[in-house]
Amino acid sequence: xxxKSFYHYLTxxxxxxxxxxxxxxxxxxxxAVIPTEGARCIKDFLAHIPMVEDGWFRGDLLSETLVxxxxxxxxPTSDDAYWHHQAESxxxxxxxxxxxxTETLNRWDDLMAVVAQNPRVQVNExxxxxxxxxxxMWHVMQHEVRHTxxxxxxxxxxxxxxxxxxxxxxxxx
Numbered sequence: 524x525x526x527k528s529f530y531h532y533l534t535x536x537x538x539x540x541x542x543x544x545x546x547x548x549x550x551x552x553x554x555a556v557i558p559t560e561g562a563r564c565i566k567d568f569l570a571h572i573p574m575v576e577d578g579w580f581r582g583d584l585l586s587e588t589l590v591x592x593x594x595x596x597x598x599p600t601s602d603d604a605y606w607h608h609q610a611e612s613x614x615x616x617x618x619x620x621x622x623x624x625t626e627t628l629n630r631w632d633d634l635m636a637v638v639a640q641n642p643r644v645q646v647n648e649x650x651x652x653x654x655x656x657x658x659x660m661w662h663v664m665q666h667e668v669r670h671t672x673x674x675x676x677x678x679x680x681x682x683x684x685x686x687x688x689x690x691x692x693x694x695x696x
Contacts, residue, residue, distance in 0.1 A: 526638075526660050527631065528694075533667055534624060535693045539686040540671060541617055544569075547683065553609035556677045561606050565677050566616060568670050570608040573620040579663050580627055583644045584637045584656055590623045634660070 544552065544565065555563040562568050574591065581587045591598065596619060599605035608616065627634070638660060643653035654662065671688060678685040 526635075526657075526664070529664055530627070530631075532690050532694055533664060534628075536671065536688040536690075537620070537624070539688055539693075540674065541620075543678065543683075543686040544613060544617075544674075547678070547681070549613065551681050551683075552613055554681065555609070556680050557673075560602065562670075562673070563607070564609050565674055566608045566611060566613070567606055568674050568677075569613070569616040569620065570611065571606070572667050572670050573623040574605075575666055576627065576663050577623045579644075579659050580630075580634060584634055584659060585630060590626050591619065594619060594622060 547565070552565045552569075554565075556565075557563050562571055577589045577591055581589050597604070638656040640656070642656055644656060644659050646652045646654060675685040675688065
């Protein structure tokens, strides 16, 4: 499957997930379901997933201003600020994610031009390892699938039926 088709699947899965999340209470979305220092509640993942896409696609591949910055969202300056978003509204979190998605779709051809040039991108500031631009694209997309699975499990732990997000159900013809 090509990257554009897989990203299209992600946009469909997001819509199903977002619709389902709107039926949960703010208390449920903010509840610390996972006992960890990182993402503990659904809202934490709703902030993290688009932050990763924004950072890798805009910051690393396109060397542009992040959607986060253009929207006036504060850059996290600590682990707590990066991970913990229980006080943020669902609408604000989904507005950011949707803006990141819109920007990705609007700049898809530019992203593919970078992939075609095949530059190497440093994994992070503290490590010397690099990824190809194509690997960055796939990393960001599989990252979302992995964390969406966390959200689905959290929905179950809260006593609700999550939406079906499997690729086979969203792409079968």
